[in-house]
Structure formats: structure tokens, C-alpha cells
Amino acid sequence: MTFAVCPGSFDPVTNGHLDVFARAAALFEQVTVAVLINKTKSSLFSVEERIDMLREVVAPYPNVVVDSFHGLLVDYCRDHDIAVIVKGLRAVSDFDYELQMAQMNHRLTGTETLFVSTNPLYSYLSSSLVKEVATYGGDVSGLVPDILLTRLKERVDQVGL
Ligand code: PNS
Numbered sequence: 001m002t003f004a005v006c007p008g009s010f011d012p013v014t015n016g017h018l019d020v021f022a023r024a025a026a027l028f029e030q031v032t033v034a035v036l037i038n039k040t041k042s043s044l045f046s047v048e049e050r051i052d053m054l055r056e057v058v059a060p061y062p063n064v065v066v067d068s069f070h071g072l073l074v075d076y077c078r079d080h081d082i083a084v085i086v087k088g089l090r091a092v093s094d095f096d097y098e099l100q101m102a103q104m105n106h107r108l109t110g111t112e113t114l115f116v117s118t119n120p121l122y123s124y125l126s127s128s129l130v131k132e133v134a135t136y137g138g139d140v141s142g143l144v145p146d147i148l149l150t151r152l153k154e155r156v157d158q159v160g161l
Contacts, residue, residue: 004028004084004114007073009036010050011043012152014130014144016122018057020088023116025061032082033058037070044131044155057145074109085111090118090125131156 004024010017024031035050045053047068058064069076073085085105087098102113125143134140135156141149
């Protein structure tokens with residue numbers, strides 16, 4: 001069995017992430033969507049909320065599970081028999097840092113990284129932009145899963161500008 005991981009902050013998960021999960025699910029027997037626990041970074045949604053939202057949106061994919069991790073991604077991979085990290089590449093601007101991380105992760109434990117080219121529909125999309133647009137009242141429908149739209153609006157209204 002080859003296991004893969006799609007790591008990230010997912011604050012919140014976007015349709016671009018979902019596209020990567022679906023494509024990874026078609027390639028690997030099991031895919032873990034792993035949410036980074038990063039206590040030094042402020043977030044719109046707590047890790048538990050992000051996990052709940054991710055579980056809802058990956059429900060149609062029986063071989064996708066959701067978990068969280070802290071520390072090094074390669075340690076999480078080793079502890080869970082995960083051989084491959086799957087990432088989406090949106091544009092050249094992603095490439096430099098993603099390549100560095102892929103090379104470092106390979107250097108540390110030999111874990112491979114597989115890049116899938118982001119669907120061009122979502123090449124400009126990021127969680128940060130979604131948060132910014134939603135915060136100022138912009139329409140983010142079609143950019144995040146529909147079942148999250150209300151939750152996102154409620155949260156940005158709560159947090160305020
Ligand atoms: O969605 P993000 O915040 O861009 O995801 C970044 C993430 C979680 C994939 C990356 O920061 C990561 O793997 N962090 C875990 C710590 C780690 O392993 N650092 C060394 C990377 S070479």
C-alpha cells in the first residue's frame with residue numbers, strides 16, 4: 001500500500017486544495033490531509049474547526065482521511081508509513097520554496113514529493129486571499145466548498161475588519 005500526505009494550514013480549505021486531494025486520491029491507496037499545528041501563527045479557524053471542515057469536504061473520497069501534526073512533516077510521514085508528499089503547484093512563484101522544501105524533506109528521510117499542476121481555474125487562489133476578500137465582503141463562492149460559505153462569512157463577521 002502506498003500512502004500519501006497532503007500537508008498544509010488549510011485556513012480555510014479552498015477548492016484548489018480540494019482539487020489536489022481528489023487527484024491524489026486517484027493515485028494513492030490512502031491520502032492523509034494533514035493540518036499543521038502552528039501555535040506561533042494566528043489563524044481564522046482553530047485546528048479542530050479546520051479538521052471538521054476538511055472531514056466534511058473529503059467525505060465523498062473514501063480513501064482520504066484527515067489528521068493534524070506538529071513538528072517535522074517527514075517525522076509524521078515516517079510514523080505513519082507515508083512515502084509521498086503531494087503538493088499543488090500554482091505558478092512559478094510557488095516553485096522556489098516548494099522545491100527547497102521537497103529537497104530538504106528528501107535529504108532528511110528520503111521522502112519523495114509529487115507536485116500536481118494546479119487546475120488553472122484555481123491558479124490565483126490561496127487561503128489568505130480568500131480570507132481577505134471574505135473579510136471585506138467580497139464574493140468567494142466557487143472558491144471554497146459551498147458547505148463552508150456560511151461558516152466563513154460568520155467567522156469573518158465575528159472577527160471584524
Ligand atoms: O499551507 P501551508 O501553510 O503553506 O503549508 C506549509 C506546510 C505545512 C506544508 C509546511 O510548512 C510544513 O511542512 N511544515 C511542517 C514543518 C516542517 O516539516 N518544516 C520543514 C520543511 S522542509
